[in-house]
Amino acid sequence: MSQHAWLAMFYAAYFGFVGLYSPFLGPYLKTLGHSLDVIALSLGMMQLMRIVGPFAWGWLSDHTANRVRWIRAGAFGGFLCSVLVFLNQQSAMALVLLILLLNLNISGLVPMSDTHCMEICRGDNGWYGKIRLFGSLGFVAAVLLFGWIANVWGYASYPFLACLSLLIAFGAAMQFSPAPSEPLSTALTGSASGGLNRTSVGTGFRQLLIPQPMPTLWLASFFMILAHGVFYAYFSLYLLEHHYTELTVGWLWAFGVLCEVAFFALQTRFFDWLSLSTWLCIGYAACAVRFAVTALFPDWLWMMVFAQGLHALTFAAHHTATIAWLRVHLPGRLVVRGQAMYATIAYGLGGSAGTVVGRSLWGWGGPSTAFGAASLAGLIALFYGLKLKRQEAVLQ
Structure with missing residues (x-):
């Protein structure tokens, strides 16, 4: 597969996870018996980490001139945290902490992958758009498919699908080839x-x-x-x-x-x-x-x-x-x-x-x-x- 195809798979899997996370995390936690306060706090972790996380990942990426390494690290850390969040029973405090760590790990994936994609596409907005649209397709597919699954069978498959999405994103990131970076002096x-x-x-x-x-x-x-x-x-x-x-x-x-x-x-x-x-x-x-x-x-x-x-x-x-x-x-x-x-x-x-x-x-x-x-x-x-x-x- 080409680099363009691996990037398309990464976007589809990552935004598939977002399509599962944003609309359905609250109802899923409710089925586990968590209170509305815990659910609200858990959902707030994504916005909180968007304030502090992206710049930290961006600094690491630019400082080391190796953003592919950090895309892989964020995707793997997100997958590991998703396993701990969704496949284990824990207290409310531990749940919120693990969701915070999950969002910290994935908070830099979009800016880093967007920059990497632009470099692979050599600044061609057309190629970037054709690759980036797979993220939108992944989101739509996840929302519609899991909405139907939840309506028919409930939320039993939610943990597996959420973890699988980030695992696929990590697998795709492992196939990324580093793009040429600008020399430090320039x-x-x-x-x-x-x-x-x-x-x-x-x-x-x-x-x-x-x-x-x-x-x-x-x-x-x-x-x-x-x-x-x-x-x-x-x-x-x-x-x-x-x-x-x-x-x-x-x-x-x-x-x-x-x-x-x-x-x-x-x-x-x-x-x-x-x-x-x-x-x-x-x-x-x-x-x-x-x-x-x-x-x-x-x-x-x-x-x-x-x-x-x-x-x-x-x-x-x-x-x-x-x-x-x-x-x-x-x-x-x-x-x-x-x-x-x-x-x-x-x-x-x-x-x-x-x-x-x-x-x-x-x-x-x-x-x-x-x-x-x-x-x-x-x-x-x-x-x-x-x-x-x-x-x-x-x-x-």
Whole structure:
């Protein structure tokens, strides 16, 4: 098998695990008799580790210039922890600790594997999208397949399938060939950043945080994923409040991911049309529209279908444009740490903030208020996205 095929298998297996973990961990723990407090704390470990984990893995990857080693280590550590979590009976405290360790191990897999995939694809967004879409397919397959299994046979197979997913991801990672890394001297003194000079601001955190347009990108990413934090936490409950059936809810989720898959498959031609920063702005604008529609027209099924279709822009286009933008604008030695910083600021801090803000506004002004705030967050992200384009024009 080619490196592209092994990467596709890795993405499918890892996001298959996510498709099992995010929707079904809570119900599974409930079947074991755990309290709602324990379930809530366990589910919170993923967001918590997204704040601290990706950058730690990214630092190891960049510092040793051997990210394949750390992808394998994270995948194996995740598999080992999943065995301890799912195939043993333990106290509530031990369960939460083991789930924390599980998420710590897998928290860096996406930024490291995305960077490795971009290197294997030599920066070709089209090839990257075709490989990355297997992650989306794995997620959809896991959600739909296990939803059917649980409905017919219950949760008895859940531990086995969760562990098997991470074992397959580890097996695929063992077949990765190291991609050529940028020499240390060029990483520190030169730049692959399309002309943005960073030598005057040091390395590491300073290069990632201080020079423009980096702070602008981080602010845009924070508000973009804050909006999606509301969506991921409350969309299903929102639809159920408006009397959709569980089957309809499931298919709306699946439709959004299938639109994401379609964009990944076709993005080669799309990214040839416009610049990366323009695609970022398109994603931010689509986010504002998507959640405004969700807030205003929850009882109109066709409008919910339209809103979910925008997932192709708010996730797939935005994700690829961000990953490619960081690869272009950061020195090679800092690329993984840049991806990790993105995961930390956007998905860790932004996603957590979205969950908290959504819950507060749901109680204060009702469900539509929460999604109205998500739309506003998309508009704030668009403001910073347009600022990013102006800063790039000045610096080039």
